[in-house]
Amino acid sequence: DQQVKQNSPSLSVQEGRISILNCDYTNSMFDYFLWYKKYPAEGPTFLISISSIKDKNEDGRFTVFLNKSAKHLSLHIVPSQPGDSAVYFCAASYGGGADGLTFGKGTHLIIQP
Amino acid sequence: ETGVTQTPRHLVMGMTNKKSLKCEQHLGHNAMYWYKQSAKKPLELMFVYSLEERVENNSVPSRFSPECPNSSHLFLHLHTLQPEDSALYLCASSQGVDRGNSPLHFGNGTRLTVT
Numbered sequence: 158d159q160q161v162k163q164n165s166p167s168l169s170v171q172e173g174r175i176s177i178l179n180c181d182y183t184n185s186m187f188d189y190f191l192w193y194k195k196y197p198a199e200g201p202t203f204l205i206s207i208s209s210i211k212d213k214n215e216d217g218r219f220t221v222f223l224n225k226s227a228k229h230l231s232l233h234i235v236p237s238q239p240g241d242s243a244v245y246f247c248a249a250s251y252g253g254g255a256d257g258l259t260f261g262k263g264t265h266l267i268i269q270p
Numbered sequence: 271e272t273g274v275t276q277t278p279r280h281l282v283m284g285m286t287n288k289k290s291l292k293c294e295q296h297l298g299h300n301a302m303y304w305y306k307q308s309a310k311k312p313l314e315l316m317f318v319y320s321l322e323e324r325v326e327n328n329s330v331p332s333r334f335s336p337e338c339p340n341s342s343h344l345f346l347h348l349h350t351l352q353p354e355d356s357a358l359y360l361c362a363s364s365q366g367v368d369r370g371n372s373p374l375h376f377g378n379g380t381r382l383t384v385t
Contacts, residue, residue, distance in 0.1 A: 161312070191373060200274070200360055200376030201313075246313065258374065260313040 160184045161249050163261035171269050176234040178264050180247030183228065187249040187259075192221060192232050195244045195263070204245075205232070234266075242268045273297065276361050276377035283351065284385055291346040291380045293361030302344040303374065304336060305360040313360070319344065320366065351384045358382075 162181045170176045180190075188209040193201035207214040207221045207230070214221050220233045234241055247261040274295045283289050295302060304316040318326035319338040333355075335347040344361055360379045365372040 159312070193374075193376075198378065200276075200362070200378045201374075202376065203373035206373065248313075258315065262310065262312050 158183070159261075160187075161247055161259045161261040163245075163247055163264045165264050166262070167265040167267065169267045169269055170237050172239060173236045176232075176237045176241065176266055176268070178232040178234075178245050178247075178266065180230050180232075180261055181228060182230075182249050184249070184251065184259075185228065186251040189250045190221070190223060190230050191248045191250075191258070192219075193246040193248060193260075195246065201246055237266075237268050239268050239270060242266060274361055274363055274375050274377035276359075276380050278380055279378065280381045280383075282383045282385060283348065285351060285353070287351075288347070288349045290348065291359055291361075291382075293344040293346075293377055295342055295344075295361075295363040295375070297363055297375060299363035299375070300341055300366050301364045301372075302338060302341070303362040303364075304334075304344065304346050305362060305376075307358040307360060307379070309357075317346075348382075351382075353384050356382055356384045 160183050191206040192204040194204045195201040205216050205219050205221050207223050212223050223230045244263040244265050246263045248258045250257045277292045301320045303318050306314045306316055315328050316330045317336040322338045333350050337345040358379045358381050361377040362374040364374050
């Protein structure tokens with residue numbers, strides 16, 4: 158049973174608009190959430206994270222929102238740029254252990270010119 | 271060279287072959303990991319090493335054998351694999367395993383094909 162779900166395999170957004178990537182989780186013990194970005198032929202790179210004690214974390218064009226009651230988090234990218242085209246993975250952990258990371262299947266974001 | 275380096279980038283092997291994947295990190299991290307990414311599946315954790323000691327083995331078949339001779343190097347020895355083992359194998363490192371806010375740094379992976 159998947160504990161971290163990214164229900165949209167792909168998402169297409171026009172350049173300059175907002176991209177919203179969604180992630181749902183089922184394990185209420187998760188207390189730390191991360192987003193990774195992956196280009197073809199490269200490994201995932203860490204993008205942004207959020208602790209369960211917060212509901213928002215912002216870093217430049219990237220903002221992650223956490224709704225604990227809904228067990229839902231989202232990544233907002235604004236404005237979207239062509240270089241943002243990549244696969245985005247949501248990951249969650251509990252107990253603070255990096256070895257306990259559970260990943261979603263990923264969402265392929267395509268930024269249209 | 272910086273970051274996490276994996277070799278080879280691509281590997282094709284028969285089911286009776288023995289091969290090894292290599293990973294090296296230049297980040298001064300204390301923990302190293304092997305992940306498997308199969309098509310249309312989430313990243314799956316295989317092994318975790320912290321300070322060269324194995325701390326987690328996620329029920330991985332014995333045909334996969336990890337080795338961590340020091341905190342900078344990690345190997346995955348492969349023996350009598352099956353076609354379903356074909357996948358992207360990713361190595362990662364982090365400052366430590368104790369904190370979830372110590373993000374993983376991934377290598378570019380080895381694309382393995384078992385024929």
